[in-house]
Amino acid sequence: MSDPVSDPVREREAPFFIGWATIPEGLRWFLGGIAIGLVVLLAGLSYLTAATQDDPGDGAFMGRADAVGLLQAAPYPILHVTQSDSFAPGTALMLTGNGKRGAQPQADAFDGQLVAVSGARISRGDIIALQLRGGENGISAAPEQTGASLPQPRDLGRWRITGEICDGKCYSGAMRPGRGLAHKACANLCLIGGIPPVFVATDKIDGTEFFMLADQDGGPVTEHVLNHVATLVEIEGSVERHGAMAVFRIDPATLRLAQ
Amino acid sequence: MESAQTLLMAGQVYVWIGLAVAVVFLGWGLDRIDAKGHGSWMFRPLLVPGVILIWPLVLWRWQVLARENDNLQNRHRPPLTTQRLMGLGLVLAIPVLIAGALLLRQDGPLERPAVMLETAAETSSNE
Numbered sequence: 606m607s608d609p610v611s612d613p614v615r616e617r618e619a620p621f622f623i624g625w626a627t628i629p630e631g632l633r634w635f636l637g638g639i640a641i642g643l644v645v646l647l648a649g650l651s652y653l654t655a656a657t658q659d660d661p662g663d664g665a666f667m668g669r670a671d672a673v674g675l676l677q678a679a680p681y682p683i684l685h686v687t688q689s690d691s692f693a694p695g696t697a698l699m700l701t702g703n704g705k706r707g708a709q710p711q712a713d714a715f716d717g718q719l720v721a722v723s724g725a726r727i728s729r730g731d732i733i734a735l736q737l738r739g740g741e742n743g744i745s746a747a748p749e750q751t752g753a754s755l756p757q758p759r760d761l762g763r764w765r766i767t768g769e770i771c772d773g774k775c776y777s778g779a780m781r782p783g784r785g786l787a788h789k790a791c792a793n794l795c796l797i798g799g800i801p802p803v804f805v806a807t808d809k810i811d812g813t814e815f816f817m818l819a820d821q822d823g824g825p826v827t828e829h830v831l832n833h834v835a836t837l838v839e840i841e842g843s844v845e846r847h848g849a850m851a852v853f854r855i856d857p858a859t860l861r862l863a864q
Numbered sequence: 865m866e867s868a869q870t871l872l873m874a875g876q877v878y879v880w881i882g883l884a885v886a887v888v889f890l891g892w893g894l895d896r897i898d899a900k901g902h903g904s905w906m907f908r909p910l911l912v913p914g915v916i917l918i919w920p921l922v923l924w925r926w927q928v929l930a931r932e933n934d935n936l937q938n939r940h941r942p943p944l945t946t947q948r949l950m951g952l953g954l955v956l957a958i959p960v961l962i963a964g965a966l967l968l969r970q971d972g973p974l975e976r977p978a979v980m981l982e983t984a985a986e987t988s989s990n991e
Contacts, residue, residue: 760984760987760988762981762982762983762986763981763982763987764978764979764980765979766979767976786969807973807975807976808976809978836970837972837973841981843987863970863973
């Protein structure tokens with residue numbers, strides 16, 4: 606009995622697939638099965654991959670918005686709205702720049718002053734960010750309003766909180782997902798660029814689970830948290846209310862991975 | 865941050881060495897291993913990015929050709945001899961890596977309550 610592989614007659618008669626040629630009769634069912642099998646397999650894999658992802662939340666860009674309010678430059682730029690068609694008075698807006706840049710350079714000159722801001726609204730639940738337009742289109746001095754002053758910080762005590770450090774812009778809805786390991790590099794680049802870090806806690810304090818992070822003196826804390834972004838961590842520090850914005854003044858020495 | 869800086873530094877060192885290799889190889893070494901390259905200069909700048917990218921391979925091939933040890937039959941032998949082993953290694957390593965990443969990744973605590981360490985009054989009295 607001859608070996609079918611080395612039998613030149615049988616080898617010549619064996620169907621041979623060429624991409625651009627008519628499919629040989631003997632290969633039609635085989636190739637059809639492979640094609641359908643691949644579609645089913647890839648569709649199943651796609652479904653399983655998508656189904657095992659965490660819900661990215663409902664945060665998104667919500668269109669153009671304008672507001673007038675009092676600007677607080679530290680730890681990161683916050684606008685306490687006094688007048689706006691888009692936001693209720695008292696709303697605290699986290700201000701950011703375009704792309705991965707913070708709004709600190711634009712905001713510093715207006716610390717404590719009444720300003721008019723304009724930009725793209727990004728919101729997710731009760732956390733709202735405003736991506737400022739460039740230059741004076743984004744932020745400019747507004748006429749004085751009687752009785753308008755920055756809200757006094759209200760001390761809520763010292764806490765140990767578990768949660769994740771995210772960048773405020775992506776978490777608010779600029780990216781989906783805006784949290785978790787898959788987003789770690791993006792979050793770090795945003796934070797390095799000056800976007801405010803926010804702490805998304807596993808528990809609510811004074812009705813909120815979002816906290817803008819600050820150091821113990823109330824200043825920016827970005828450089829101390831970069832190695833701990835996107836994982837669940839435990840931090841100790843004091844929580845304050847600055848109007849509608851909760852600020853978590855952390856002690857970076859207490860920062861550790863949550864076990 | 866330190867890990868990122870180390871990686872960036874390693875990448876920069878690799879690129880600078882690659883540039884040095886490109887200058888020496890394209891300016892001097894190429895003529896000694898490829899007779900067809902004599903007197904031709906315009907194409908050499910086009911090779912700079914490629915040399916920077918794969919300079920270890922360029923150095924290896926350069927020394928093989930310079931010592932006239934090259935054997936056309938053996939040219940692709942090292943990759944081919946290990947190809948089967950590498951394929952098998954990947955078949956084993958990829959599922960182990962994915963399963964390991966899924967098993968070792970942090971999974972909670974997602975609902976740990978916040979702990980009050982000091983009340984507002986205590987905090988202000990300590991300051």
